[in-house]
Amino acid sequence: MKKRNFLFSLFALNVLAGFTKSPRVLNISLAAITLLFLTACSYSGGPTLQKCSDVCNGLVAYYPFFGxxxxxxxxxxxxxxxxxxxxEDREGNPERGAHFNGKSYISLPYLKNSNQKGSYSFVVIFKPDIIPDEPTEWPSFKVIGTTNYAPGIHYRKNMRINFEGWNGKIGMKVGRFKTxxxxxxxxxxxxxxxxxxTIIYVNGIxxxxKNWEENAVALAxxxxxxxxxVxxxxxxxxxxxxxxxxxxIDEVRIYNRALSDAEIDTIFKGPTM
Incomplete structure (x- = not known):
């Protein structure tokens, strides 16, 4: 637990203890405040490490962005x-988050020639500073993907995070989370x-x-x-x-396989320190 979360919990406990002596009411109130606190705040998770320490099988590339x-x-x-x-990254560490100003980007030229094929997974921790406002029909930020618009992570003008793109024949999109x-x-x-x-998880959920027809995901x-x-x-x-x-963007991982629910939960919770 982060220090600021721990201090908040202590504060909530002391305040509620002053309002009620009923254990049942106290437990319900604590649960409500905890839920409110967690849904209102950004993801902080465990610390970003310079080397993979959890789910490393199939990890093709890992960018913790330590400067x-x-x-x-x-x-x-x-x-x-x-x-x-x-x-600063999500934990306040200096020069450990990659900042993009609307004209900047990072290219990964060596992945194309890495002889990878088949399923893939992205893990990315990011924070948009503004709502996309390009003068186009569907304004969007691409967080990670390819220049030929294969399915990647997008942040839309409606403030939804999607896993979407084009497989050469059809558009493919999943995602409903708004932030x-x-x-x-x-x-x-x-x-x-x-x-x-294809499936998208946000904050571990x-x-x-969607299940696609024929070989749609193979084409993607x-x-x-x-x-x-990029x-x-x-x-x-x-x-x-x-x-x-x-x-x-605080961290990026690329895998050459489909991650499982359990593996995604492990990555989301972060290493135990």
Missing amino acids: SATDESGNNHHGELHNVTFV NPGKYSHVVGVADVEKNH VKGS ARRFWNDYV IGIGNPNDNLKPEALVGV
């Missing part, structure tokens, strides 16, 4: 910075080729899923692995609709 775009998975898929600066700018969210997108299924996965992965933008060469993020 650089170094891939800490050991696979040397280092990112290339384009006008990205480093600011205001200024708050961190822990987001996982999974494209499962074997089950022909499923917020959208092929499109993903055969193109350039962070913080849709396509840096698209002047009409770049989908360039204004906000902070």
Whole structure:
């Protein structure tokens, strides 16, 4: 538990104890305040570590953004910075969050030639600073994805986080979670080729899923692995609709398989310190 959360809990306990002596009322009130507190605040989770310490099987690339775009998975898929600066992360640590100003992005040129195929999963912790306002039909920030718009993580003008994109034949979208700018969210997108299924988790909870027809997810996965992965933008060469993020990304992971519910829960809760 974070120090600020712990102090809040103590404060709530003392205040409520002064209003009631009934254990039942106290328990109900504490539960209500705890729920209100958790839903109102950004995701903080466990500390970001420089090396993978939890779910490492199938980890193709890991970017904790400790002042650089170094891939800490050991696979040397280092990112290339384009006008990205480093600011405080979600825990207040200096220069451990990648800041994007609407023109900046990180390219991952080495992933395209990594001979990966099949299912994939994203894990990203990010905070939009503003609502997308591009003068297009569907304003959006691309948090992570490819330049050919294979399914990736988006933040829309309606303030919803989606796992969406184009598989070459059809548009694919799942996601219903709505969040205001200024708050961190822990987001996982999974494209499962074997089950022909896509799913999105926000803060450890499923917020959208769909079973697709025929080989829709296989086409999406092929499109993903055969193109350039970018962070913080849709396509840096698209002047009409770049989908360039204004906000902070605290951490990114890319896996070459579909993560399970249990694994996502482990990553979300973070390492025990």
